[in-house]
Amino acid sequence: MTTTLWHERAAALKMDGRAFIDGQRRWAKSAQQFDNFSPVDGRNLGAVARCQSDDVDLAVVAARCAFDDGRWAGLAPAARKRVLIKFADLVLKYGDELALLETLDMGKPIKYSLSVDVNSTANCLRWYGEAIDKIYDEIAPTGSDSLALITREPVGVVAAIVPWNYPMIMAAWKIAPALAAGNSVILKPSEKSPLTALRLAEIALEAGIPAGVFNVLPGYGHEAGAALALHMDVDCIGFTGSTKIGKQILQMAGQSNLKRAWTELGGKSANIVCADCPDLDAAVDAAIGSIYFNQGESCNAPSRLFVEASIKDKFLEKALAMMPNFQPGDPLDETTVMGAIVDATQLKTVMGYIEAGKSEGAKLLSGGEQVKLESGGYYVAPTLFDQVDSGMKIAREEIFGPVLSVLSFTDINDAIREANASSFGLQAAVWTADLSRAIKTARALRAGTVHVNQYDGDDITVPFGGYKQSGNGRDKSLHAFDKYTELKTTWIRIS
Numbered sequence: 128m129t130t131t132l133w134h135e136r137a138a139a140l141k142m143d144g145r146a147f148i149d150g151q152r153r154w155a156k157s158a159q160q161f162d163n164f165s166p167v168d169g170r171n172l173g174a175v176a177r178c179q180s181d182d183v184d185l186a187v188v189a190a191r192c193a194f195d196d197g198r199w200a201g202l203a204p205a206a207r208k209r210v211l212i213k214f215a216d217l218v219l220k221y222g223d224e225l226a227l228l229e230t231l232d233m234g235k236p237i238k239y240s241l242s243v244d245v246n247s248t249a250n251c252l253r254w255y256g257e258a259i260d261k262i263y264d265e266i267a268p269t270g271s272d273s274l275a276l277i278t279r280e281p282v283g284v285v286a287a288i289v290p291w292n293y294p295m296i297m298a299a300w301k302i303a304p305a306l307a308a309g310n311s312v313i314l315k316p317s318e319k320s321p322l323t324a325l326r327l328a329e330i331a332l333e334a335g336i337p338a339g340v341f342n343v344l345p346g347y348g349h350e351a352g353a354a355l356a357l358h359m360d361v362d363c364i365g366f367t368g369s370t371k372i373g374k375q376i377l378q379m380a381g382q383s384n385l386k387r388a389w390t391e392l393g394g395k396s397a398n399i400v401c402a403d404c405p406d407l408d409a410a411v412d413a414a415i416g417s418i419y420f421n422q423g424e425s426c427n428a429p430s431r432l433f434v435e436a437s438i439k440d441k442f443l444e445k446a447l448a449m450m451p452n453f454q455p456g457d458p459l460d461e462t463t464v465m466g467a468i469v470d471a472t473q474l475k476t477v478m479g480y481i482e483a484g485k486s487e488g489a490k491l492l493s494g495g496e497q498v499k500l501e502s503g504g505y506y507v508a509p510t511l512f513d514q515v516d517s518g519m520k521i522a523r524e525e526i527f528g529p530v531l532s533v534l535s536f537t538d539i540n541d542a543i544r545e546a547n548a549s550s551f552g553l554q555a556a557v558w559t560a561d562l563s564r565a566i567k568t569a570r571a572l573r574a575g576t577v578h579v580n581q582y583d584g585d586d587i588t589v590p591f592g593g594y595k596q597s598g599n600g601r602d603k604s605l606h607a608f609d610k611y612t613e614l615k616t617t618w619i620r621i622s
């Protein structure tokens with residue numbers, strides 16, 4: 128589609144910021160709202176319901192009733208499967224509209240909203256739908272005078288609290304396994320990107336998910352989010368977001384009903400390129416493509432690049448040659464690969480880190496400035512710092528923007544030690560032609576995912592999550608069912 132046509136569609140798009148509770152759109156009980164601004168051009172996309180604890184109470188009652196009467200949990204897995212597959216089909220049917228909402232709401236290029244966000248969301252819903260009627264329970268190998276059944280049951284009411292960087296995908300990673308397992312779900316999208324979540328709730332209803340089973344509450348984290356985390360009748364919380372708020376979620380779970388609390392948090396992933404890297408061009412492509420994808424707003428972005436000193440100049444020459452390809456453009460132009468930073472606050476954070484890099488002595492080789500100011504939106508040029516030291520702020524803290532820190536090493540053991548000297552442990556990578564070195568390094572790196580000679584390993588079949596302060600949960604794969612199900616043992620005496 129042409130850029131002009133996308134803009135026309137954007138201008139004509141109807142956005143509904145009301146919450147979705149018990150199958151109906153409604154404003155917050157207090158009637159409070161907040162304005163939702165687009166990072167693309169700064170325009171006001173409209174009012175959104177500012178849900179608070181009384182709205183949370185309403186949604187929890189609806190979700191609990193729906194769970195208790197078995198309208199969803201009581202269906203055969205094959206019946207839930209059919210509905211989830213229809214849900215996935217409808218996501219694709221409304222793909223253009225969802226992609227447009229995603230791009231306008233959080234600034235990512237329409238090209239990726241369509242090809243990545245919409246497709247991954249549909250794929251995730253379909254995969255968990257397909258999986259649920261193929262999982263068997265267990266019978267324990269006990270003695271002959273009894274039978275011990277080990278069964279999985281849905282936990283009940285699940286609250287999913289998600290961030291703004293992949294609003295639909297992060298929601299799908301939680302709601303798809305939780306719904307497939309038979310739970311009722313309350314989704315709280317980020318206040319920065321609530322629109323696709325709200326539209327997904329309507330689509331779910333159209334697909335046949337009964338009213339009350341899937342509710343969406345937009346609002347601020349310290350209001351709607353905290354009310355969910357503290358609620359005495361929410362059984363489980365699936366949280367994706369910052370490490371700072373993840374810690375609060377665990378505290379709130381402990382302070383209230385000890386709900387199961389799963390956290391998927393921040394990262395500062397290390398990408399180690401050895402001099403014997405089998406394909407330097409591929410390593411450069413992956414390092415640069417992965418840090419600037421989604422404007423650098425990816426939890427698993429390889430933001431710390433360790434390059435062996437003997438190849439660093441060559442590596443940087445190739446990397447700098449790629450920079451023009453990543454200049455921010457109009458997110459509604461299908462050729463744009465880097466869009467807008469989500470909002471003015473995040474822009475300020477990113478620019479603050481760039482200033483810190485400069486003042487701490489790192490060498491700015493590219494970018495470092497805000498661009499496209501005339502657009503009214505928030506854009507940052509792809510930024511690359513060389514001569515970064517592990518002690519610098521830009522090497523230690525998650526920036527969540529298009530900023531790459533380059534460090535060098537001469538001994539792989541030093542690179543591994545520095546890579547692990549981080550409070551995060553989400554992902555890592557090593558590039559080497561030496562198989563033993565690859566395996567030893569992969570084993571030594573303290574991260575939930577380690578890539579060897581690539582950085583784009585990604586599939587719904589494998590778990591995604593971190594070590595250390597990158598969180599305790601795993602999204603994706605069959606392992607996600609562990610988060611949203613209880614394990615029950617039933618002893619039966621055989622007389």
Ligand code: NAD
Pocket residue numbers: 288289290291292293297315316317318346347348349350351352353354356367368369370371372373375391392393394425426427525527553591592593597598602
């Ligand atoms: P955030 O922690 O500020 O917010 C995440 C969600 O929590 C939002 O919905 C927010 O409204 C809510 N929230 C905020 N304060 C709350 C509170 N007091 N109580 C309850 N809920 C509250 O994070 P963000 O800025 O939206 O997202 C960026 C972060 O998410 C980054 O750190 C990134 O690495 C992380 N992330 C992690 C993964 C992963 O899978 N590990 C994936 C995507 C993003």
